[in-house]
Amino acid sequence: MTVRLGLIGTGTVGGGCLDILRNHKDEFRRHYGVDLEVVRVCSREPEVARSFGFADVFTSDYREVVTDPNVDLVIELIGGTTVAHDAVCEALRNGKAVVTANKALMATAGEEVFSLAEEHGVEVAFEASVGGGIPIIDPLKHSLIANRISKVMGIVNGTTNYMLTRMDEEGASYEEALADAQARGFAEADPSADVDGLDAAAKIAILSSIAFNSRVNLSDVHAEGIRNITTTDLQTARDMGYCVKLMAIGHRTDDGVDVRVHPTMIPLSHQMAKVNGVYNAIYVVGDAVGETMFFGEGAGAGPAASAVMGDVLEVARHIETGVTSFVGCTCTDSLPIVPMDDLETKYYIRFPVADRPGVLASMAGIFADFGVSIYSVVQRGQKEAGTVEVVYVTHVARERDIRAVVAKIASLDDVLHSEPSIIRVED
Ligand SMILES: NC(=O)C1=CN([C@@H]2O[C@H](COP(=O)(O)OP(=O)(O)OC[C@H]3O[C@@H](n4cnc5c(N)ncnc54)[C@H](OP(=O)(O)O)[C@@H]3O)[C@@H](O)[C@H]2O)C=CC1
Ligand SMILES: N[C@@H](CC=O)C(=O)O
Numbered sequence: 001m002t003v004r005l006g007l008i009g010t011g012t013v014g015g016g017c018l019d020i021l022r023n024h025k026d027e028f029r030r031h032y033g034v035d036l037e038v039v040r041v042c043s044r045e046p047e048v049a050r051s052f053g054f055a056d057v058f059t060s061d062y063r064e065v066v067t068d069p070n071v072d073l074v075i076e077l078i079g080g081t082t083v084a085h086d087a088v089c090e091a092l093r094n095g096k097a098v099v100t101a102n103k104a105l106m107a108t109a110g111e112e113v114f115s116l117a118e119e120h121g122v123e124v125a126f127e128a129s130v131g132g133g134i135p136i137i138d139p140l141k142h143s144l145i146a147n148r149i150s151k152v153m154g155i156v157n158g159t160t161n162y163m164l165t166r167m168d169e170e171g172a173s174y175e176e177a178l179a180d181a182q183a184r185g186f187a188e189a190d191p192s193a194d195v196d197g198l199d200a201a202a203k204i205a206i207l208s209s210i211a212f213n214s215r216v217n218l219s220d221v222h223a224e225g226i227r228n229i230t231t232t233d234l235q236t237a238r239d240m241g242y243c244v245k246l247m248a249i250g251h252r253t254d255d256g257v258d259v260r261v262h263p264t265m266i267p268l269s270h271q272m273a274k275v276n277g278v279y280n281a282i283y284v285v286g287d288a289v290g291e292t293m294f295f296g297e298g299a300g301a302g303p304a305a306s307a308v309m310g311d312v313l314e315v316a317r318h319i320e321t322g323v324t325s326f327v328g329c330t331c332t333d334s335l336p337i338v339p340m341d342d343l344e345t346k347y348y349i350r351f352p353v354a355d356r357p358g359v360l361a362s363m364a365g366i367f368a369d370f371g372v373s374i375y376s377v378v379q380r381g382q383k384e385a386g387t388v389e390v391v392y393v394t395h396v397a398r399e400r401d402i403r404a405v406v407a408k409i410a411s412l413d414d415v416l417h418s419e420p421s422i423i424r425v426e427d
Contacts, residue, residue, distance in 0.1 A: 001035070003073055005038050006068060006096070007038060009043060013304040039068070041059075042061065044060055071096055074099075075098075075312060076091070088100060097124070102126070104202050108217060110217075118329070123315050123326045125315050132278075144289060151249075154248060154281050157197075157200040158297065159191065160197075162299075164244060184300060197224050200248040202221075214331055214335040216250070221261060222262070264426050344399070350389055351392075374394055377393075
């Protein structure tokens with residue numbers, strides 16, 4: 001039996017999938033007994049489809065794919081939550097299995113997608129939505145299911161990890177590092193999703209939902225990105241024995257689920273400090289298994305297409321054999337989301353200020369007013385004539401107090417930027 005595929009989206013990941021199919025189709029048949037045939041290809045432009053020999057089955061209208069009676073399995077690789085949402089939902093309503101790499105969709109409409117799949121008796125698989133080529137969703141849904149998971153956290157955005165590594169190791173500018181990540185196919189169509197932490201937030205929402213059996217949506221995740229991080233921060237952190245990573249953290253506490261994304265200073269000796277470039281790493285703690293770590297390339301055509309095609313083969317095998325190991329929605333509990341304001345940790349805060357007498361004393365007074373105790377103050381060289389960068393590292397403090405301190409200091413006339421860089425410190 002042949003499983004007939006409808007591919008929607010032939011960009012970085014879609015192109016990677018066509019490449020894998022071209023290279024390994026015969027092996028899929030030989031090794032796994034799965035015969036895959038591409039019967040529809042959709043994109044806005046036909047060039048990629050044409051270059052892979054699919055000009056005759058090309059369409060620019062996704063509806064022609066999701067309503068085609070000859071399509072058994074739809075692969076959605078458009079991205080976003082508008083057209084992709086309609087394509088996925090219509091495919092499921094039409095009784096077609098779906099494989100997607102779309103974290104934005106799964107973190108905002110996961111519940112709807114799962115209930116449609118269940119209603120219509122078809123599978124939906126989304127391994128590529130988190131960690132690029134790293135298998136993490138399947139292990140959480142199968143191999144680790146016997147555990148009560150207490151923590152799932154890591155570096156889950158390849159673009160920002162690549163940018164921070166280039167800025168740190170080569171002194172590349174933020175703009176240069178971002179342009180390079182885009183050219184390599186790591187970034188989202190709108191890279192603000194990457195640099196503002198929303199891509200990582202969607203991924204940790206998906207991981208937390210599965211790990212804690214409780215629905216976490218994108219809007220539940222406190223997300224901060226790397227826009228305010230400069231080479232000064234990276235160098236200052238390094239001088240203190242730390243590096244800066246955009247960490248995504250999901251933590252089951254006595255109060256519920258603490259789930260957040262923000263730049264984080266971690267000691268250079270920490271395992272996560274060695275995860276550089278486009279690599280991602282995800283650390284999972286379970287009561288039986290203990291600590292586990294998953295590592296690999298988190299973005300790019302090959303790694304993402306590897307995860308997509310792994311799903312395609314697995315789902316196709318189920319379609320062929322009628323035997324399925326499909327685990328649908330597992331969000332059976334409703335744990336509360338712990339407010340970000342309740343976080344207690346150490347903070348690194350950098351303010352660019354006018355280099356005038358009395359400024360530092362005023363700032364120190366504000367920290368004291370809110371009961372935030374300062375561990376160290378560092379002044380970095382003059383950025384421009386008459387200005388200085390002041391870096392505070394605090395002892396453990398509460399997020400709500402830090403927010404109050406930052407707002408008050410930002411309102412001082414001598415403080416030159418209303419959005420200082422704030423980095424949580426993990427020891
Ligand atoms: N890039 C990566 O490293 C990874 C990406 N992902 C996810 O995979 C998905 C795809 O990402 P990626 O391949 O990078 O994205 P690209 O922007 O490279 O590709 C998107 C594709 O979708 C097509 N498309 C967009 N809108 C429409 C539409 N309305 N109708 C038909 N086709 C449309 C585009 O067509 P055209 O080119 O003609 O405009 C293009 O072929 C996203 O969900 C992303 O988050 C997941 C893991 C890694
Ligand atoms: N833009 C994403 C792509 C993979 O999910 C990233 O950089 O990680």
